[in-house]
Amino acid sequence: MKSARDRSSNSSRAPDGAKPTVTIRGFEIFKGYLDSAAQSELVQVVRGVAQKAPLFSPVTRFGKPMSVQMTSAGRLGWYSDTSGYSYRDRHPSGAPWPNLPEEVSEIWTDVTGIDRTPDCCLINFYRGNARMGLHQDKDEGDFSWPVVSISLGDEALFRMGGIERSDKTESIWLSSGDIVVLTGEARLAFHGVDRIKQGSSQLLAQGGRLNLTLRIVDL
Ligand code: SIN
Ligand code: MN
Numbered sequence: 698m699k700s701a702r703d704r705s706s707n708s709s710r711a712p713d714g715a716k717p718t719v720t721i722r723g724f725e726i727f728k729g730y731l732d733s734a735a736q737s738e739l740v741q742v743v744r745g746v747a748q749k750a751p752l753f754s755p756v757t758r759f760g761k762p763m764s765v766q767m768t769s770a771g772r773l774g775w776y777s778d779t780s781g782y783s784y785r786d787r788h789p790s791g792a793p794w795p796n797l798p799e800e801v802s803e804i805w806t807d808v809t810g811i812d813r814t815p816d817c818c819l820i821n822f823y824r825g826n827a828r829m830g831l832h833q834d835k836d837e838g839d840f841s842w843p844v845v846s847i848s849l850g851d852e853a854l855f856r857m858g859g860i861e862r863s864d865k866t867e868s869i870w871l872s873s874g875d876i877v878v879l880t881g882e883a884r885l886a887f888h889g890v891d892r893i894k895q896g897s898s899q900l901l902a903q904g905g906r907l908n909l910t911l912r913i914v915d916l
Contacts, residue, residue, distance in 0.1 A: 710810035721867060723883025724857045727808060731874035736849055736900055742798045743820055743849075743907055746770045749795045750788040752822055758782060764827040770818045771797035773914050775836065782836045784817065784914050801847075805911050808878050809843050816914040823853065823893045824905040831856060831866075831889040834879065834912070842913040843880035849873050850906040852894040858887035873898045 710716070717725035731739065752766040755777040769775055773784040774794045787793055802814045821829070834844050848871040855877070858866040868891065871877065879886065893906045901907070 710808070714807050714810045717878070721857060721869070722859065723879065723881040723886060724888070725808075725878040725880060725883075726869065726871075727876040727878070729872070729874050730804075730808070730876040731847070731849075733874070733900075736874050739800060739847070739909075740849060740900060740907070742800050743909070746795045746798065746818075746820065750774075750792065751790075752820075753789055764823075765829060766822045766824075768794075768820050770795045770801070770820070772816045773916075775817060775819045775910075784836060784916060801909065801911060804847065804876070805845050808845055808876055809880075811842070811913075813913065815845070815911040817910075817912045819910040819912070821908045821910070822905060823851070823890065823908070824903075825895070826892070827905075828892055829890040831858065831862065831887045833860075833885050833887055834910075835885060836914075837912055838915040839913070840884050842915070843878050843884060845911040846877040846879070847909040847911075848875045848877075848906065849909070850898045850901040851904065852897040853906055853908070854891040854893075856889050856891055857883070860885050860887070862887055870894070873900050 718728040719726050747768055750768045752768050754766050755763050758781045760779050773786055776783050776785045797818050801818050805815050850873055853871045854868055855871045856866050856868045858864045
């Protein structure tokens with residue numbers, strides 16, 4: 698099987714698609730991709746999803762409560778409990794996840810050039826001291842598809858490493874409207890959010906940060 702890096706056909710950008718501002722070891726950063734009107738529109742879209750599929754607080758596979766709250770839209774939602782990490786076709790309430798919003802799949806197509814709708818839009822909400830430890834995205838069935846991550850609200854210190862946990866890392870501040878695409882050597886690279894800068898954005902009335910992660914799951 699070809700590696701994620703070799704199978705660039707699954708992550709080639711459309712000729713007229715957006716281009717990253719900078720690429721750091723496969724992490725393609727699109728600074729200021731969404732203007733403030735588009736950010737507000739996306740917040741409304743997320744509110745609509747959260748009304749149907751309320752945010753919940755999962756525990757890690759070690760039983761420790763996560764500091765982020767989360768929910769999902771799309772065919773599958775990401776889920777975590779003491780039996781491990783998985784994709785499920787229902788919210789913990791038993792209801793199916795809301796449909797993947799059109800606005801979200803348009804962004805996916807523009808930054809990846811891939812003519813296929815993601816299966817999952819995971820929504821993470823960071824408030825106060827919420828963070829996301831260094832991890833790899835590896836619960837999907839096919840790592841040749843890129844992962845797209847959209848930032849809204851307060852700034853986040855985003856740490857990027859390599860495919861080994863011990864690899865050296867580099868951090869950047871992600872602002873509201875920035876997008877990161879994990880492709881090539883970054884697809885299975887460790888990454889995480891050390892902290893958010895509370896009050897650095899006025900986008901969310903109650904403060905905090907939303908991150909939308911789009912993935913083709915292919916299980
Ligand atoms: C994640 O990798 O799960 C979230 C990244 C982020 O919040 O920017
Ligand atoms: Mn991740």
